[in-house]
Amino acid sequence: MMEEKKNIMDYDTVSLDDENSAVVIIDQTKLPGTTEIIALKTAQEIWDAIYLLQVRGAPAIGVAAAYGIYVLAKGIDTDNYDAFYAEFKKQKEYLDSSRPTAVNLSWALNRMEQVVLNNADKSVAEIKQLLKEESVEIQDEDIRVCKAIGEYGLTLVKPGDGILTHCNAGKLATSKYGTATAPIYLGQERGYNFRVFADETRPLLQGARLTAFELQSSGVDVTLICDNMSATVMKNGWVDAIFVGCDRVAANGDTANKIGTSVVAAVAKQYNVPMYIAAPTSTIDMNTPTGDQIKIEQRKPEEVTEMWYKERMAPEGVKVFNPAFDVTDHELIAGIVTEFGIARPPYTESFKEIFAKKEVAQKNK
Incomplete structure (x- = not known):
């Protein structure tokens, strides 16, 4: 979908559309001429967006990966923990292969995986909710971290x-x-x-x-x-x-x-x-x-x-x-x-x- 706004700062670089099970990003390959907002729903779309630099920058890649693996986990249709984790692991490793240098990609995905591993005693539905909460926290944390870096840098x-x-x-x-x-x-x-x-x-x-x-x-x-x-x-x-x-x-x-x-x-x-x-x-x-x-x-x-x-x-x-x-x-x-x-x-x-x-x-x- 196309949107036109005067100021790029009015847009979120990465956001979660939980209702539509999508990661929403600015397609940075089109900037500055066109501001295009795209919704990523499949593993292929998320992988491509990271590889093709539609979303880029180490922290933003981490946030996109966290939201991405949550969206994919949401779509895993099983109540069995072992089956859920096997599919989660497969999707996680696939996303992790999109770019090798930025450590935030694997850092965010490993952090999300730890949520699954630490809650094996809970239902799959509960784990999915915890994954959502963790992905949101990764983004909130990114904002706090950048502000703190700014304060130290200003000195x-x-x-x-x-x-x-x-x-x-x-x-x-x-x-x-x-x-x-x-x-x-x-x-x-x-x-x-x-x-x-x-x-x-x-x-x-x-x-x-x-x-x-x-x-x-x-x-x-x-x-x-x-x-x-x-x-x-x-x-x-x-x-x-x-x-x-x-x-x-x-x-x-x-x-x-x-x-x-x-x-x-x-x-x-x-x-x-x-x-x-x-x-x-x-x-x-x-x-x-x-x-x-x-x-x-x-x-x-x-x-x-x-x-x-x-x-x-x-x-x-x-x-x-x-x-x-x-x-x-x-x-x-x-x-x-x-x-x-x-x-x-x-x-x-x-x-x-x-x-x-x-x-x-x-x-x-």
Whole structure:
């Protein structure tokens, strides 16, 4: 169904339509030209939406996966626990195969699976209700987490600062506020008047199509630049801090984010601009020792050679290397901003403090 509204910020990135057993998303492949809201009801539709980047951004993928597995669980027609769990597990593993790099996908699905495992003594109907409650909590938690990241991130900058960001770690990548953009949005609410530079983010242009779009729609002073212009704006002294999101953080602080992030980090080091990673603790994977162990998704060559162009802009048959992400070395990162504080080097130690705070918060719930 098609909807036209003036402001993209009026829409939910992901929502649950329980009455119609659907996950409702903005089709982000159509932005900024068309705002199309689509309802996902089948496993194939949910898988495709994640793989094709109709829903994207680590937190939003997690929320969509949680709602998706709930919708699919709702449709499992059996009262037998073992039969229900077998089908649930099958659907869960299928959704989990849609994108390999973003840890929030498996994190959310594993969390939903734990609900099933922890309630084997209850009826299937009760388990379905508990799955719904857990999926809603995952989204509510995402909003709280992003707000907290924004508050901590705001302590790293001052009014009037220039901020550079890469890809889209904004509202469109989460439920609200975004991760890397959370300090920007909170600062906007408080009159900080940041000047933001948004990298266009080749080859899928998330910075141009999504970040510039949503920041402009919110009244933020945003300037769009090509990826290869970041060094110029830093050398000119226009950038005081860099905030980017991430899809996975290794135990040593290496981070996987949209391709091009490591280039920004290397240039930032050259010009003494601090690079901050906005990372919910759900994206920190303590089971991955370093960035070398992070599986990097490889995508179709057409994204580089044909997508967005009226005519093909590369010679037929040319070889294309198209990794979706790169890994930024922890030595290039000034701090990792989480909902429980800012982790500083050495990250192997500061992550322990962050997770200790998280454990206390969960016990005090």
